[in-house]
Amino acid sequence: MSLKIVPQNVEIRNNKIEFENLLFFIIDSNSNTKIEPLIGYDAIIIDAKDADFAQLVLRKIRGHYNPEFYLKPVFLINYKESKDPILHTMNDGFIHSYDQLKEIADIAKQLFLKTTQLDYQPVATFEAQIIKKVLNYMYTRDLKTLKPIPDLNSVIGYTYPEISINFDSTEESQVLEILEWGEKEGLIWPDFYERIYLCNQCSGGFLSYREVCPHCNSSNSSAQDLVHHFPCAYIGPISDFRNNVDNSLTCPKCNKALRHIGVDYDKPSIIHHCNNCDKNFQDFFVRAKCISCTQDVEVQYLIPKSINIYKLTKRGRTAAANGFLSSGKEVDDIFGTLSMPVFKTMLHYEIERIKENTEQKSSIAIINIENILELYKKIGKKAEKTVLESVVNLIRENIKPTDFMAFENSTTLYMCLINNDFIQTESDLTKLKSLIEKLIKNNFNDFEVKINFKASLLQPFNKSEFQLDELTKELFD
Amino acid sequence: MRFIDEFINYMSSVDAAKLFRMFWFFFIFEFFRFFLVEISTIIFWKFDSIFRKKGIADARLSLIKNQPLVSIIVPGRNEGKHIYKLVNSLKEQTYQNFELIVIDDGSDDDTAAICRNLEHRGMITAFYRNDVRGGKASAANLGLRFARGEFIVHFDADCSYDRDAIENILVPFYYNPKIGAIGGNIQVRNYKESLCATLQALEYYDTISIGRITTGELGIYRVISGAFGAFRKEALDRLGGWDIGPGLDGDITVKIRKLGYKIHFEPTAVCQTNVPITFNRLIKQRLRWDKSLIRFRLRKHRDVFFPNDSFKFSNFISFMENVTYNLILNIKWYFYLLDMVFNFTSQLIFIIPMNIVLYTVNNFMKFLVFSPFRDRKNEGITYFLIYIPLMVFYFGYFLRILRTVAYVQEVFFKASYKDEWNPAKSSRQAKALKL
Ligand SMILES: [Zn+2]
Numbered sequence: 001m002s003l004k005i006v007p008q009n010v011e012i013r014n015n016k017i018e019f020e021n022l023l024f025f026i027i028d029s030n031s032n033t034k035i036e037p038l039i040g041y042d043a044i045i046i047d048a049k050d051a052d053f054a055q056l057v058l059r060k061i062r063g064h065y066n067p068e069f070y071l072k073p074v075f076l077i078n079y080k081e082s083k084d085p086i087l088h089t090m091n092d093g094f095i096h097s098y099d100q101l102k103e104i105a106d107i108a109k110q111l112f113l114k115t116t117q118l119d120y121q122p123v124a125t126f127e128a129q130i131i132k133k134v135l136n137y138m139y140t141r142d143l144k145t146l147k148p149i150p151d152l153n154s155v156i157g158y159t160y161p162e163i164s165i166n167f168d169s170t171e172e173s174q175v176l177e178i179l180e181w182g183e184k185e186g187l188i189w190p191d192f193y194e195r196i197y198l199c200n201q202c203s204g205g206f207l208s209y210r211e212v213c214p215h216c217n218s219s220n221s222s223a224q225d226l227v228h229h230f231p232c233a234y235i236g237p238i239s240d241f242r243n244n245v246d247n248s249l250t251c252p253k254c255n256k257a258l259r260h261i262g263v264d265y266d267k268p269s270i271i272h273h274c275n276n277c278d279k280n281f282q283d284f285f286v287r288a289k290c291i292s293c294t295q296d297v298e299v300q301y302l303i304p305k306s307i308n309i310y311k312l313t314k315r316g317r318t319a320a321a322n323g324f325l326s327s328g329k330e331v332d333d334i335f336g337t338l339s340m341p342v343f344k345t346m347l348h349y350e351i352e353r354i355k356e357n358t359e360q361k362s363s364i365a366i367i368n369i370e371n372i373l374e375l376y377k378k379i380g381k382k383a384e385k386t387v388l389e390s391v392v393n394l395i396r397e398n399i400k401p402t403d404f405m406a407f408e409n410s411t412t413l414y415m416c417l418i419n420n421d422f423i424q425t426e427s428d429l430t431k432l433k434s435l436i437e438k439l440i441k442n443n444f445n446d447f448e449v450k451i452n453f454k455a456s457l458l459q460p461f462n463k464s465e466f467q468l469d470e471l472t473k474e475l476f477d
Numbered sequence: 478m479r480f481i482d483e484f485i486n487y488m489s490s491v492d493a494a495k496l497f498r499m500f501w502f503f504f505i506f507e508f509f510r511f512f513l514v515e516i517s518t519i520i521f522w523k524f525d526s527i528f529r530k531k532g533i534a535d536a537r538l539s540l541i542k543n544q545p546l547v548s549i550i551v552p553g554r555n556e557g558k559h560i561y562k563l564v565n566s567l568k569e570q571t572y573q574n575f576e577l578i579v580i581d582d583g584s585d586d587d588t589a590a591i592c593r594n595l596e597h598r599g600m601i602t603a604f605y606r607n608d609v610r611g612g613k614a615s616a617a618n619l620g621l622r623f624a625r626g627e628f629i630v631h632f633d634a635d636c637s638y639d640r641d642a643i644e645n646i647l648v649p650f651y652y653n654p655k656i657g658a659i660g661g662n663i664q665v666r667n668y669k670e671s672l673c674a675t676l677q678a679l680e681y682y683d684t685i686s687i688g689r690i691t692t693g694e695l696g697i698y699r700v701i702s703g704a705f706g707a708f709r710k711e712a713l714d715r716l717g718g719w720d721i722g723p724g725l726d727g728d729i730t731v732k733i734r735k736l737g738y739k740i741h742f743e744p745t746a747v748c749q750t751n752v753p754i755t756f757n758r759l760i761k762q763r764l765r766w767d768k769s770l771i772r773f774r775l776r777k778h779r780d781v782f783f784p785n786d787s788f789k790f791s792n793f794i795s796f797m798e799n800v801t802y803n804l805i806l807n808i809k810w811y812f813y814l815l816d817m818v819f820n821f822t823s824q825l826i827f828i829i830p831m832n833i834v835l836y837t838v839n840n841f842m843k844f845l846v847f848s849p850f851r852d853r854k855n856e857g858i859t860y861f862l863i864y865i866p867l868m869v870f871y872f873g874y875f876l877r878i879l880r881t882v883a884y885v886q887e888v889f890f891k892a893s894y895k896d897e898w899n900p901a902k903s904s905r906q907a908k909a910l911k912l
């Protein structure tokens with residue numbers, strides 16, 4: 001409970017400020033860090049006195065799958081230069097005192113204006129959704145490039161704050177996959193910045209390079225010049241020629257002093273001695289030890305990656321505002337589902353069928369897994385198909401063989417349930433919802449998935465597209 | 478036809494004394510030294526080997542029981558192309574406790590890449606390379622420096638070895654602890670490739686197989702060939718390895734003998750090598766070999782002629798034998814030629830063909846008599862028989878003239894210091910130090 005009067009007679013009550021019709025919420029280190037309750041606020045001010053705390057909260061907001069959060073104007077107060085790239089780049093401004101509320105209010109209004117221009121059509125794949133999120137953020141913040149920032153906390157050594165925010169710092173290599181995908185889609189254009197090498201096991205970028213013995217891989221070795229004494233053809237490491245009295249070099253074979261390099265002796269090569277296995281070698285291996293997973297690998301097996309500065313392309317700029325259709329593959333090759341066009345054709349036939357048999361009732365339904373992106377962030381993009389397949393399997397086991405379904409995208413599924421009335425369908429879906437929740441919870445580290453669904457009776461005299469659109473609107477409104 | 482009649486008539490009119498007078502060179506040197514001495518030594522050796530049998534079997538047993546580590550060193554320059562084959566053939570060896578050390582003396586081809594690869598695949602124990610060329614001796618010494626074996630076996634990359642070659646070359650070390658170095662039996666692999674190669678095969682068979690059994694038995698075996706030789710590492714270490722070539726093979730043999738070790742020739746340890754197939758290349762090779770005789774026998778190791786601490790009678794004999802039958806023999810032959818030209822001018826027309834007949838008959842006899850003593854033949858006797866008449870020209874004239882050229886070049890011009898076989902830096906040093 002704090003009550004504080006700031007000049008201009010603005011009142012802070014319970015961390016809330018109302019200013020020029022905007023509702024601000026101030027998060028300080030005493031606040032609860034759960035951000036979902038803040039959905040009703042127009043903007044958030046984080047007290048950055050404790051930078052770690054501020055960073056944690058900001059990450060939660062910008063990393064949220066819901067645009068209501070990740071696009072929300074966020075400001076910092078009591079902010080001092082931070083090394084954390086997210087805190088530094090992903091705020092919308094900072095103030096030193098509440099006197100400056102006017103400044104941030106103006107910024108917030110600008111952001112609202114831009115935000116309303118955005119298109120929120122769901123997109124097909126995980127990559128597309130992340131990119132969409134990034135493009136939306138860039139569009140509202142007028143950002144033209146995605147710049148890599150050297151970052152010790154990122155497992156690859158660099159971070160792209162706008163994308164990295166969606167991943168754990170240990171999953172940073174997925175950021176590069178997302179960027180590659182965006183590049184392939186023509187949304188962003190790369191300018192080479194730096195080359196990095198990643199661990200072939202964990203994609204970590206913190207590698208320690210060592211010259212190692214080719215026989216035992218130990219890095220415990222020492223190198224010496226080989227010395228060739230011309231007059232007697234003796235050749236050996238320079239230590240053979242040393243004595244412990246003075247600095248002169250004497251040939252162990254003919255006892256002559258070495259005089260002048262190139263005249264009576266030379267150093268034709270270098271020899272390494274391994275202190276571990278006692279072998280001598282000239283051609284050491286270079287191996288990289290991964291600091292993250294301790295895997296020790298020959299450098300030729302490391303994964304080379306380019307770190308680029310990405311510019312938004314024309315297509316990217318349009319897509320940011322208007323949404324985009326991915327030219328890539330959608331989720332239509334999951335066994336047990338149809339592609340969307342086939343689904344629509346089948347739905348059309350079903351409408352024709354119930355037109356003739358009016359006493360028969362069929363239903364359509366939409367299922368949306370709201371926070372599945374969160375799950376992919378945790379388990380990696382590669383698991384996306386596995387997750388969807390196991391969900392489809394589960395549904396298939398609980399519906400009739402004649403029922404059919406299709407993915408609109410990786411979070412949204414359409415179904416058509418034949419000879420199922422509305423009440424039956426509602427109860428079927430409620431059952432499915434809890435089954436899916438249980439499935440994911442059990443298989444993916446207690447992850448709590450949020451499932452929404454809507455169902456309606458198939459209308460004999462409405463077009464299939466119209467009926468699907470209506471259903472979708474109902475679900476998302 | 479009339480000439481042949483006259484020739485036979487003349488020859489049959491000559492009595493024994495005159496025959497000896499006219500062909501003294503043949504009777505004293507060729508027949509005595511290279512036939513009678515050799516045949517009696519070989520017969521003795523064969524006879525003696527019956528008594529050695531038990532000892533050799535015991536030596537073999539203790540070699541197998543002890544399993545000493547053997548370091549095979551293969552120095553070379555631009556020999557990468559041969560190494561893979563060599564490595565593979567070594568897998569066949571009956572004696573396997575060896576390490577294989579390949580030394581690259583500044584190759585400018587892909588030798589380093591090939592050998593690094595083999596090293597990484599564990600097919601070569603160690604590969605050492607001098608980026609700057611240092612000469613064959615320094616390459617061998619580099620291998621020796623890092624060798625860990627009790628025995629060092631010196632290989633040439635382009636040779637191949639019988640499956641029991643390593644085992645057989647090691648056995649004598651266990652038969653007689655005084656033996657410090659052992660030479661292998663070198664045969665010509667490509668003897669069918671050209672006439673030049675066939676003649677060399679006959680020569681190798683004669684001088685290397687038979688000749689070395691003889692010199693080995695008599696304790697005057699001179700040169701352990703770099704193609705296949707085994708050494709006690711301790712002996713090489715005491716010497717600090719090889720000295721600058723050419724002729725380093727003969728040089729190291731002499732030095733080991735000077736240390737008081739015996740040098741042994743092992744006819745059952747067989748190595749096959751490719752010889753030059755054109756006379757042009759053969760000439761180059763032989764000029765180099767022959768020059769080294771002067772340089773090392775006469776110039777560097779002249780102390781063996783003078784009694785001092787390291788003086789050994791057998792060393793002296795070995796040297797005398799070598800010098801006599803190579804250098805002095807060569808000079809004597811010219812004496813003989815002059816003798817004939819001035820004293821038998823009118824009979825020259827008969828003496829020359831008679832010499833050829835004598836040598837050829839001698840060559841046939843030698844070949845047939847010694848053939849039963851070859852226990853490892855690369856070809857039946859009949860293959861070589863038809864080439865024997867050519868040996869007199871090859872041995873008697875071609876090689877003799879080559880030797881003369883080499884000696885003249887070396888004695889009067891010290892040509893081997895200019896030999897491109899060694900890098901200039903080493904040759905300069907060697908010349909300055911009168912090595
Ligand atoms: Zn020296």
Ligand SMILES: [Zn+2]
Pocket residue numbers: 213214215216217218274275276277278279
């Ligand atoms: Zn080692």
Ligand SMILES: [Zn+2]
Pocket residue numbers: 199200201202203204290291292293294295
């Ligand atoms: Zn790793």
